Amino acid sequence: MRVLPNLEWIKKSASVLEKKIKYVHNYKIIDQTGDSVGNFDIMNTYISSTESKLKLISEMITASDNKPKINIIIFNEIGNKILYKYNNIEQNLYNNENKFVCKGSESIINNTYYYEFEKKCFPNRFSLVVMIYNDKYSLSDESYIGKIALSA
Numbered sequence: 001m002r003v004l005p006n007l008e009w010i011k012k013s014a015s016v017l018e019k020k021i022k023y024v025h026n027y028k029i030i031d032q033t034g035d036s037v038g039n040f041d042i043m044n045t046y047i048s049s050t051e052s053k054l055k056l057i058s059e060m061i062t063a064s065d066n067k068p069k070i071n072i073i074i075f076n077e078i079g080n081k082i083l084y085k086y087n088n089i090e091q092n093l094y095n096n097e098n099k100f101v102c103k104g105s106e107s108i109i110n111n112t113y114y115y116e117f118e119k120k121c122f123p124n125r126f127s128l129v130v131m132i133y134n135d136k137y138s139l140s141d142e143s144y145i146g147k148i149a150l151s152a
Contacts, residue, residue, distance in 0.1 A: 042143045045130055049150050054119045058130055058143070060111040068140065069133040070113055077147055079127040086115065093121055125149050 046057040056072060072086035074093075082096045086104060093101040102121035107114045128145040 042130060042132060042141050045143050045145060047128070047145070047148060049119060052119050054117050054122055054150070056115040056117075056128070056130070058113045058132075060113065060132070067108065069135075069137070071131040071133065072115065073129045073131070074122065075127040075129065076123075077125040077127060079144070083123065083126065084121075093117060119150065122150065 041061040042058055043061045044057075044059040046055075046059075048055045048057065058070065060068065070086075070088055072088075073082055074084040074086075075082055084093050084095055084101055086093050088106060091104045091106050093104055095101050102118055104115055104117045126148055128148060129142060130145070131142040132140045
């Protein structure tokens with residue numbers, strides 16, 4: 001088949017197909033701190049991104065029934081400047097000047113914590129730190145995730 005006479009149709013069809021593609025990015029980070037029994041450990045951290053939503057998932061290991069307090073800090077891509085902080089009491093994402101960025105949602109199933117946000121609240125590239133505090137507000141564990149790309 002001759003392509004040149006059909007080039008406009010090919011371009012139009014390709015752009016329609018491209019718009020229908022759903023980009024999904026998944027990251028899995030394994031943390032192996034090996035803290036003593038009774039402390040909270042991050043076993044796995046996952047990031048799942050669809051066209052409109054970003055979900056952060058942290059699986060914990062804990063020897064107690066206490067629910068840890070989790071702080072999420074979003075850095076720029078190279079990890080040297082804080083962009084956003086997650087307040088798990090109000091379930092809001094704030095910028096580094098403590099101004100509201102967007103509302104999140106949080107759910108806990110067994111020892112797995114789920115945080116979901118509108119994807120538009122996040123930059124296309126960032127780094128992430130998940131910090132776990134015990135009931136006395138002392139740091140039990142943290143997981144650093146660097147250079148996350150939500151788009152090509």
